[in-house]
Amino acid sequence: MIVTYPFSAVVGLDDLKLALVLNAVSPRVGGVLVRGEKGTAKSTIVRALAAQLPSVAVVPGCRFACDPAAPDPGCPDGPHEPGAEGVERPAALVELPVGASEDRLAGSLDVERALTEGVKAFEPGLLAAAHRGVLYVDEVNLLHDHLVDLLLDAAALGTCYVERESVSVRHAARFLLVGTMNPEEGELRPQLLDRFGLTVEVRASRDPEERAEVVRRRLAFEADAAAFAARWAAEESALAARIAAARARVPGVRLPDARLRQIATVCAAFEVDGLRADLVTANAAIAHAAWQGRDAVTTEDVRAAARLSLPHRRRRDPFDAPGLDERLLEELLERTAGDDEPGPGDDDGGGGRGDDGSGPGNGAGGPGDDGSGPGGDGGPGNDRRGLGDGGRGSAGTSPPPADAAGPDGAGMGAGMGADPASASASASAPASASAGPGSGGRDHAGPPDSVEPSDGAPPGDAHRVAGVAAPYRVPLLEVPGLGEGAAGRRSRSRTRRGRSTGSRRPDGPIGDLHVPATLLAAAPHQRGRGRHGTGLVLRGDDLREVVREGREGNLVLFVVDASGSMAARKRMTAVKTAVLSLLLDAYQRRDKIGLITFQGTGARVALPPTSSVEAGAARLRSLPTGGRTPLAAGLTRAAEVLRVERLRDPARRPLLVLVTDGRATAGGDVDRAAALLKGTASVVVDCESGPVRLGLAVRLASRLRARLVPLDSLADLGAVVRDYRKAA
Numbered sequence: 001m002i003v004t005y006p007f008s009a010v011v012g013l014d015d016l017k018l019a020l021v022l023n024a025v026s027p028r029v030g031g032v033l034v035r036g037e038k039g040t041a042k043s044t045i046v047r048a049l050a051a052q053l054p055s056v057a058v059v060p061g062c063r064f065a066c067d068p069a070a071p072d073p074g075c076p077d078g079p080h081e082p083g084a085e086g087v088e089r090p091a092a093l094v095e096l097p098v099g100a101s102e103d104r105l106a107g108s109l110d111v112e113r114a115l116t117e118g119v120k121a122f123e124p125g126l127l128a129a130a131h132r133g134v135l136y137v138d139e140v141n142l143l144h145d146h147l148v149d150l151l152l153d154a155a156a157l158g159t160c161y162v163e164r165e166s167v168s169v170r171h172a173a174r175f176l177l178v179g180t181m182n183p184e185e186g187e188l189r190p191q192l193l194d195r196f197g198l199t200v201e202v203r204a205s206r207d208p209e210e211r212a213e214v215v216r217r218r219l220a221f222e223a224d225a226a227a228f229a230a231r232w233a234a235e236e237s238a239l240a241a242r243i244a245a246a247r248a249r250v251p252g253v254r255l256p257d258a259r260l261r262q263i264a265t266v267c268a269a270f271e272v273d274g275l276r277a278d279l280v281t282a283n284a285a286i287a288h289a290a291w292q293g294r295d296a297v298t299t300e301d302v303r304a305a306a307r308l309s310l311p312h313r314r315r316r317d318p319f320d321a322p323g324l325d326e327r328l329l330e331e332l333l334e335r336t337a338g339d340d341e342p343g344p345g346d347d348d349g350g351g352g353r354g355d356d357g358s359g360p361g362n363g364a365g366g367p368g369d370d371g372s373g374p375g376g377d378g379g380p381g382n383d384r385r386g387l388g389d390g391g392r393g394s395a396g397t398s399p400p401p402a403d404a405a406g407p408d409g410a411g412m413g414a415g416m417g418a419d420p421a422s423a424s425a426s427a428s429a430p431a432s433a434s435a436g437p438g439s440g441g442r443d444h445a446g447p448p449d450s451v452e453p454s455d456g457a458p459p460g461d462a463h464r465v466a467g468v469a470a471p472y473r474v475p476l477l478e479v480p481g482l483g484e485g486a487a488g489r490r491s492r493s494r495t496r497r498g499r500s501t502g503s504r505r506p507d508g509p510i511g512d513l514h515v516p517a518t519l520l521a522a523a524p525h526q527r528g529r530g531r532h533g534t535g536l537v538l539r540g541d542d543l544r545e546v547v548r549e550g551r552e553g554n555l556v557l558f559v560v561d562a563s564g565s566m567a568a569r570k571r572m573t574a575v576k577t578a579v580l581s582l583l584l585d586a587y588q589r590r591d592k593i594g595l596i597t598f599q600g601t602g603a604r605v606a607l608p609p610t611s612s613v614e615a616g617a618a619r620l621r622s623l624p625t626g627g628r629t630p631l632a633a634g635l636t637r638a639a640e641v642l643r644v645e646r647l648r649d650p651a652r653r654p655l656l657v658l659v660t661d662g663r664a665t666a667g668g669d670v671d672r673a674a675a676l677l678k679g680t681a682s683v684v685v686d687c688e689s690g691p692v693r694l695g696l697a698v699r700l701a702s703r704l705r706a707r708l709v710p711l712d713s714l715a716d717l718g719a720v721v722r723d724y725r726k727a728a
Contacts, residue, residue: 003225006232007048008239010041011214016200018288019308020049023176023197025246026287030197030280031177033140033188033312040202041214042180043138049178050093052240054247056132057086063124064171065092065131072172076122092133094126094175096151098142106150106160109167109515122169127160130175140179141188144487145590146550148192151177155195184612187587194273197280198308201323242291249290255282259297262336266306269332270324272313281309299337303329474581474714477655477707479554479681485652488553488590503544510545517544553590554655555609555645558582558616559638561660562599563629566687572625575659575687578714579620582657587613592652594641595619598634600627601666605637609645631660631700632668639676656682658706662696674703682706685714 010017019032034042059066062077068086071078096105107125126135127150137143143151154160160173177196181188205211221228229236260282267277284305289297311324479491487493503517522542529537558579566572586593593616594609606619635658642654656677664670682704686697689711701708 003229004051005044005048005221005225006229006236007045007052008235009217009221009228009232010045010048011210011217012205013041013045013202015308016042016045016202018304019198019200020045020178021052021243021291022284022287022305022308023178024049024053024243025291026250026283027174027176028283029287030283031179031195033193033196033199034178034180034202035183035199036180036202037184037204038182040204042202046136046178046180047093050091050134051236052243053091053134054240054244055088055090057088058132059084060087064128065133066172067132074170074172076124076169076171092129092131094130094133094135096126096135096137096143096147098137098139098144100126100147102146102150105147106162107169108162122162122167124171125160125162127154127173127175128171131171131173133175135175135177137177137179139181139185140192141181141183141185143192145189145489146487148189152191152195184610184615187614193312194276196312198284199312200308201311246287246290246293249293249295250286252295253286253289254296255286256296258336258338259285259299259302262299262302262333262338263306265336266302266329266332267310269328270310270314272310277310277313281305284309299333303333306333474578474585475709477582477585477657477683477709479653479655482549483552483554483651483653485552485554486590486649487550489551490554490589490591490655491552491653492549493552494547494549500546501549502547504547505541506543506545510543512546512548514544514546518542551589553592553652555592555594555642555649555652556582556586556655556657557594557596557609557638557641559596559598559603559634559656559658559660560620560623561629561631561634561663561687562597562623562625563663563665564599564626565629565661565663565665566625574711575685576620576623578685578711579657579659580617581714583613583616583620591655592649594645596634596637596641597623598630598637599625600630601633602630603633603637605641609641628666629660629663630666630668631662631664632670632673633666634658634660635670635673635677636668639673642677642680654680656680656704656706657685658682658700658704659685659687659711660697660700661686661688662694662698662700664696670700671703674700677704680704684708686710 007017016032016034023029023032032046034046036042056065057068059068059071059077059080062071062075062080064072064075064077066072066075066078066080068080068084069082071080071082071084073079103125105125106127107123110121110123137151150160154173155177158172158174160171162169179196187193205214217228263281263285264278267275267281270277281302282305285297285301288301288304289295292301294301306329307324307326310329314324476490481492483491483493485491485493500514503514518538519536521544522536522538525539525542526537529539531537560575560579562572566575583593591613592609592611593607593613594605595607595616596603597606598604606623607616610616638656638658642656645652645654682701684697684701684704684706686701686708688694688697698708700706
């Protein structure tokens, strides 16, 4: 039997624990997105959540987990009689691998029964298995687009529709969606990001004592998982009981009109799109009130809910990292607070059920409060507060000071305690709350250790940093031909996970069987092959494989002229804005990007190829200009980077985007350098302006056999799009 690491034993991560618990209390909250650096126990704590979820009653033998009290009338295994006796089983935790196929997610024709029995039957997928449970996607930002589309449809409708391979099936698919991601590997599509009810940013603690406790517990778990779990069994049982009690309390929690107007005011002030933020915040506030043992939602509940539901919805630009201006939130809450209606147990501000210490895992301490067991002062938990109580007036405990939060900004104590509202403002208010695109919420302003230094550019050559205007939409720049690279949205590609466009005889071992085409190829020969009964007689030459075509993501390598000639007449501002717009396009099309700049006497890799497009935007904003124009050095460095990337990722086709006016005033043979890029799909963005033009970029595009795009045309298209949006 596999033993899961106990939820209660996870050190710190209080905001994340609260977000997960609120979803366990009320599935209407809509799931959790966990963002953070690698190695921060994101997956561990999510898997530990399943053990805390109340069990569910299901119709015996139903593969779609129908509720006996209200079975799905369209269930493929139905019809089921309402009110029939059900069986209890734990809530399902279904993991969706990043590389899963569309068939595995949504379900498909049961190939085995079709070939052996000659019947058409449906084989359920992961969406059916996750119904009334948890669907967990690790590295959700790396999920292929066609799977994201299916996931969006199911999450929006609560129903999975399967129309493929002569199968037409509809079944319920309501689940708690939990995803984890490392932002350095790329961002989520906005549509999928909005489907997560809450989001939490996690970072490893910088407190040596807390880090040591994490390692101590992990080593103990790995040495004897069963014994470690037994030590935490009492606290786990208490937590599960409190979740069940809070879930039962949810229907009776009132949302006063004053608090509803408060939620609407906060959401409107943060300019979130649509009304989903209001609904999620309201449901999260109700769940928080139930968790704290209150009969009515208070400002404290609204504060806790808003801190978790709004950060990822306030992004006005794809390069903005999720974040919240906590000072603005406090001002709005104070302005709209009015008179809160106290609920049971709310007189002293603690609000938690059993604040006298009698309830499980709350204010004065849970199991081991005397220090003898988990959660006591002397035990591995060493935390005297319950999850979400935060010590707010609980049993005489005063709130921690604002600067008591861990340096990671997550309000980390040593256990399950702090209410997120009591953490410091920096806990979830990164600089990106007021920063513009490209801030990323991380230290992307300076070049990382792996970035190569400038090749001999004297300090005096880089003395000006031009500003950047708002990005605009750019035309589609794609690699010609049909590739076979990573899934994306830029160039045409033959891919194993795209949409089916036909079938063919396999050249070697069959990879993706096209069942209808195989059956059609074999059907005319059944009588001649002496078929008897329902089984289908197949031969090797009947087999057909699927031909799929979709879009691929490319490596878009930007080579930007940062010389003095580009700084004239505010040209560099226009150039930076154009490149930022192209970066935005690369983000939306799921590309990898790299950035090379050349000025002075050499070229440097400002950003090695990466999926973190926001890092490229940050480098671009701080790009200095000045000095001579070593065009040949820039082209040579681009050829070197592309050569290395072909060895690392041979299936990903490159697209070179050269942004220059075509001048070359420093050493190197441009023709020889251009020859190194022969065969590379290229685009030259001509930055030459003014009444007198030399046409140097035109000649350079001819040498590279590149598509020429005038800088003005990019800006003109952006203006057309902006005017259209204003008119609409």
